[in-house]
Amino acid sequence: MPPRTLYQKLVDSHTVQPVDTENVLLYVDLHLMNEYTSPQAFAALEEKGRTVLRPSQQLAVVSHIIPTRAETPRVIEDGPSRKQAENLARNCGQAGIRLYDTNDPEQGIEHVVAPEHGYVRPGMVILCGDSHTTTYGALGALGFGIGTSEVEHVLATQTLVYRLAKTMRIAVDGALPFGTSSKDLVLWIISRIGAQGARGYAVEFAGSTIAALSAEARMTLCNMAVEAGARAALIAPDRVTFDYVRAHARLPPAAWNAAMDDWAALRTDPQARFDCEYCFDASDIAPFVTWGTSPDQAIAVDQRVPLAQAHSSREAADSARRALEYTGLAPGQPIAGTPVDRVFIGSCTNGRIEDLRLVASIARGRRVAPGVRAMVVPGSGAVRRQAEAEGVARVLIDAGFEWRAPGCSLCLAMNDDVLQDGERCASTTNRNFEGRQGRGSRTHLMSPAMAAAAALTGCITDVRKLEKQ
Numbered sequence: 001m002p003p004r005t006l007y008q009k010l011v012d013s014h015t016v017q018p019v020d021t022e023n024v025l026l027y028v029d030l031h032l033m034n035e036y037t038s039p040q041a042f043a044a045l046e047e048k049g050r051t052v053l054r055p056s057q058q059l060a061v062v063s064h065i066i067p068t069r070a071e072t073p074r075v076i077e078d079g080p081s082r083k084q085a086e087n088l089a090r091n092c093g094q095a096g097i098r099l100y101d102t103n104d105p106e107q108g109i110e111h112v113v114a115p116e117h118g119y120v121r122p123g124m125v126i127l128c129g130d131s132h133t134t135t136y137g138a139l140g141a142l143g144f145g146i147g148t149s150e151v152e153h154v155l156a157t158q159t160l161v162y163r164l165a166k167t168m169r170i171a172v173d174g175a176l177p178f179g180t181s182s183k184d185l186v187l188w189i190i191s192r193i194g195a196q197g198a199r200g201y202a203v204e205f206a207g208s209t210i211a212a213l214s215a216e217a218r219m220t221l222c223n224m225a226v227e228a229g230a231r232a233a234l235i236a237p238d239r240v241t242f243d244y245v246r247a248h249a250r251l252p253p254a255a256w257n258a259a260m261d262d263w264a265a266l267r268t269d270p271q272a273r274f275d276c277e278y279c280f281d282a283s284d285i286a287p288f289v290t291w292g293t294s295p296d297q298a299i300a301v302d303q304r305v306p307l308a309q310a311h312s313s314r315e316a317a318d319s320a321r322r323a324l325e326y327t328g329l330a331p332g333q334p335i336a337g338t339p340v341d342r343v344f345i346g347s348c349t350n351g352r353i354e355d356l357r358l359v360a361s362i363a364r365g366r367r368v369a370p371g372v373r374a375m376v377v378p379g380s381g382a383v384r385r386q387a388e389a390e391g392v393a394r395v396l397i398d399a400g401f402e403w404r405a406p407g408c409s410l411c412l413a414m415n416d417d418v419l420q421d422g423e424r425c426a427s428t429t430n431r432n433f434e435g436r437q438g439r440g441s442r443t444h445l446m447s448p449a450m451a452a453a454a455a456l457t458g459c460i461t462d463v464r465k466l467e468k469q
């Protein structure tokens, strides 16, 4: 057998049969669904008189449209949204699929719920009609988003006709500098390689910086790899992965030992070749923040918005000009000091317990700046309860943050958490496209620590200055 990359091993072990030189029929271990991208697939199945082949390998969560007011029971007042949730409940009920429904204590964002309940383990293939399914590469599983017709195919056959990706390795070495986290790391990588830089590739992250990240920090990184166009993101499982999985998956001891033998082989062979390789030095990383409407339009917080002539091409300069018109910033202006109206802490990128702990550590004993509305939306019911049990929630509430119920919320503003036209938001999410957080909304992507700093000072602020005080 020629040397193979981790990606190739995962694909090979799940190939039912090759379709042609570029496509294989891929076996799917787990398929996740939300209320937003699954209804058409169920409707199409029903029309064809087909059923769900393996209900026990499906999992569904109400995540995108759910309101985040902390009240019980939670009521979805918006008619079409309520209908989506009801549809999902009916479809899952009929097919016998486990659903974390609106008022389930474990409800949350699919990509937060699945790993924390042990559904995600190294070596698996996990699909979902949602682009941020790349998150699961953090635990050594091949995860990626699929379209609605593919959802239907997976429900009916537990397989997918899959076009193979090219392979890329991004190695990062060295310690993450003071004040930075894996969110800064990924924004920095995207700003280097571009929002299309990994398009068509399955990316494997490697190097000592990655090895030093916690499992949750790795999820942040793999989650956002899709914002560089990656078709998948992978990190070879190691001690950190196994400890996380052991704590969350609760496998019986015999199964655990067998699994560990298999998982140890889940790494790229030394002689294997990648189609593309990058090597970066972590000491170049700083707290990062976006200034535009694409995740690669990002700079270190102590830098200025780039001047027109700083862009690499005319196209990039044009897109920067349009982006700045939208975000209401000027070339050459320092990004720090830009006032914000809103702060959003949450999403499948940064809505986990470690993120909230970090925010609390900065907010402790301080107050949200007057005139700023700052929301914390935990990624799941479990994250919310844990934050309450640890006193993290208390610190946030005392500092003046709104303590909300879990969901996607202001990450994509499909519920009633929406920015007003022109409002500017410091956000721990993953997309800053025009209108992403509401019509005319202006989004600045950043780490939880940086978002905390923005909430406490009322403007984009270098968190290193706050942390030193």
Ligand SMILES: CC(C)[C@H](C(=O)O)[C@@H](O)C(=O)O
Pocket: 036, 037, 064, 129, 130, 131, 132, 145, 412
């Ligand atoms: C709604 C869904 C299709 C979408 C995605 O695929 O990512 C959403 O989760 C997002 O983050 O934009």
Ligand code: SF4
Pocket: 063, 064, 109, 110, 111, 130, 132, 347, 348, 349, 407, 408, 411, 412, 429, 430
């Ligand atoms: S939190 Fe945001 S990125 Fe994640 S699944 Fe929900 S909408 Fe998509």
